[in-house]
Amino acid sequence: MSTSQIKERVETLVQELNNHNYNYYVLAQPTISDFEFDKKLEELASLEKAYPELQDPDSPTQKVGGDITKQFETVKHKWPMLSLGNTYNEQDLNEFDERVRKAIGDNFEYVCELKFDGLSLSLTYENGRLLRAVTRGDGTKGDDVTTNAKTIQTIPKNLKGNEFPEMFEIRGEVFMHKPAFDRLNAERLENNEVPYANPRNFASGTLKMQDSSEVAKRPLDCFLYFLYTDKRLYNTHWESLEAVKSWGFHVCEHTRLCKNIKEVLDFVHYWEEKRFGLSYDIDGIVIKVNNYSQQQELGFTAKSPRWAISYKYKAQEVETILEKVTYQVGRTGAVxxxxxxxxxxxAGTTVKRATLHNANEIVRLDLHEGDTVLVEKGGEIIPKIISVNTIKRRSGAAPIIYPEVCPECGSNLIRKEGEAVHYCPNDEACPPQIIGKMQHFISRKAMNVEGLGQETIDSFYRNGLLQHISDLYSLFEKEGQLKELNRFGEKSIKNMLEGIEKSKQMPFEKVLFGLGIRYVGETVAKKLTAHFKNIDSLMNATLSELTAADEIGERIAESIVEYFKEPRHIEQIEVLRRHGLQFETSETLIELQSTKLEGLSFIISGVFANYSRDELKDIIEANGGKILSSISAKLNYLVAGDNMGPSKLEKAVKLKIPMISDAELLQMLK
Structure with a gap:
């Protein structure tokens, strides 16, 4: 073939393969077999290798990943990723319009965009090449996920043309199309694997995976919707959207320019019904003032821009029949x-199940067999029953009675006075509890075992490789059995075993949290390890000794005493100790920089521009201050940042707790 023919063939293959990727991942309607696709991909890769000058940076061969990210770097956003004010009320939109008119007059336009239910992402480009991709994080700082973002088909590595600025950021939303999500879950069910809960969580989890080659296998998409530059290039948001399209960015085709609030409301009403016909989830509409100068004039509040608002659609309701009630057992034994x-x-999906929370909810609803129930899809994800149509109840229908025994292992359920939840006490032999406890133990906030996921724990348990937490540290002796399992290669086994070995260095507080003792969360585990120093002192502590520890109440103390009364728990701890896990606090105490905050207690809440909450906590403790876990009359100061929880704010105001900024905290140290 001549050079021109080779070039034409490369371009044809790129176009064909991109179309096939779209048909497979987005529409879930492949038009060729996997074998045919792979052959075309091989041909393209071969041509690109022989003629590297013809390789397109956005070629399907370049979207396969392969790099491993052990830890995501935290990056500070040049322009903060603020949240928008939300409303479910059309009257609020009219009032928003009135505020805008009062500030800038009547001569303006709006841009209406679909509000995608995905994961916010900020992309930085330098000289037309993708430099960095960062998650929203806390709005001020996020995680660098560039390696993974490069595998997403609709995020260009190199831009078209040369009209773009030397350096700029563009914001967007990573999401998954519903047909692709359904196809993926169907495959998981066929392989007896746990299905994913919803497309948004799946997209979020995928973007934070450590192996980019695994990310490349998962069908993510990305819409871009806001351009940031040091020097303004365009007068309006609409002009910038048209421009970034020409540079190669994927912009949603349903965005509309509106002349007034009536056109905005028409757009809102249209998509309230039509949204269920989209291939992806949306939960509302974003409305922005179009002109950049007018945006600047309107300005910002501490939390959000005054020139934009999001209208969220209310959850839909529908009647259906209750066929039966089943019961799920969680890792703590809660049924x-x-x-x-x-x-x-x-809301565009077929609903077959809804949560009932606990026995009190069954009583509140007065549920009977075969009842006609009104179901709402709260937050467009989790359906729930909100009421019963008793007029349609059939004669003689029996009431739903909450069981007395565990549906998984047959143990008698217990319910403590004052609690709404029933528990199965058989935590060492009830399968869902065993699996759940191991999944909790390996989680990021506990032992952070790299290379080992929740689905793998489930598979290992079903295959008889794991029965207890301590069995994780015996997997080194079962490499032969691991290699016999499907979808578990030598590289995966190596990474997992390295992660398990590395977890032995996690501090005592993480180990204690990982044990999964009821009511012992992250903060409580820190308080207990700081007070008792080692597991033996904690195991032998009396109820009164436990409640004497900082912020340990009677309910937590009772749970700890009950946990250590069980011989099987003691036995597990001894096995873990023999494997080399840390059951003693390090003697390297916090080195005091001063005692200026001695005798003062603090709670940190909200988001701060210059510090993370952990950094502020370290500053307080290094200067003799004390961190509390909840607001009470004993609290001296609430260090308040942006986006502080309304309940904390309300309680602090009620108790007249002084609220200070991070700057005022630092001033106290001078």
Whole structure:
């Protein structure tokens, strides 16, 4: 073939393969077999290798990943990623319009965009090449996920043309199309794997995976919707959207320019019904003032821009029949009732199940067998029963009675006075509890075992490789059995075993949290390890000795005493100790920089521009201050940042707790 023919063939293959990727991942309607696709990809890779000058940076061969990210670097956003004010009320939109008019007059336009239900991402480009991709994080700082973002088909590595600035940022939303999500979950069910809960969580989890080659296998998409530059290039948001399209960015085709609030409301009403026909989830509409100078004039509040607002659609409701109630057992033994429903279309998806929370909810609803129930899809994700149509109740229908024994292992359930939840006490032999405890133990906030995921724990348990937490540290002796399992290669086994070995260095507080003792969360585990120093002192502590520890109440103390009364728990701890886990606090105490905050207690809440909450906590403790876990009359100061929880704010005001900024905290140290 001549050079021109080779070039034409490369371009044809790129176009064909990109189309096939779209058909497979987005539409879930492949038009060729995997074998045919792979052959075309091989041909393209071969041509690109022989003629590297013809290689397109956005070629399908370049979207395969392969790099491993052990830890994501935290990057500070040049322009903060602020949240938008939300409303479910059309009157609020009219009032928003009135505020805008009062500030800038009547001569302006709006841009209306679909509000995608995905993961916010900020992309930085330098000289037309993708430099960095950073997650939203806390709005001020986020995680660098560049390696993973490069595998997403619709994020260009190199831009088209030369009209773009030397350096700029563009914001967008990473998401997954519903047909692709359904296809993926169907595959997981066929392989007896746990299905994913919803497309948004799946997209978020995928973007934070350590192996970019695994990310490349997962069908993510990305819409871009806001351009940031040091020097303004365009007068309006609409002009910038048209420009970034020409540079090669994926911009949603349903965005509309509106002349007034009536056109905005028409757009809102249209998509309230039509949204269920989209291939992806949206939960509302974003409305922005179009002109950049007018945006600048309107300015910002501490939390959000005054020139934009998001309208969120209310959850839909529909009637259906309750077919039966089943019960799920969690890692703590909590037994949650689940309503199994006659399938019904709700918010564009077929709903078959809804949560019932606990026995009190069954009583509150007065549920009977075969009831006609009103179901709402809260937050467009989790369906729940909100009421029963008693007029349609059939004669003689029996009431739903909460069980007395565990549906998984047959143990008698217990319910403590004052609690709404029933528990199965058989935590060492009830399968869902065993699996759940191991999944909790390896989680990031506990032992952070790299190379080992929740689905793998489930698979290992089902295959008899794991029965207890301590069995994780015996997997080194079972490499032969591991290699016999499907979808578990030598590289995966090596990474997992390295992660397990590395976890032995996690501090005592992480180990204690990982054990999964009821009511012992991250903060409580820190308080206990700081007070008792080692596991033996904690195991032998009396109820009164436990409650004497900082912020340990009677309920927590009782749970700890009960946990260590069980011989099987003691036995597990001894096995873990023999494997080399840390059951003693390090003697390297915090080195005091001063005692200027001695005798003072603090709580840190909200988001800060210059410090993370952990950094502020370290500053306080290094100067003799004390961190509390909840607001009470004993609290001296609330260090308040942006986006502080309204309940904390309300309680602090009620108790007249002094609220200070991070700057005022630092001033106290001078």
């Amino acid at each position: 949650t009732p689940v309503a199994n429903l006659k399938p019904v279309l709700l």
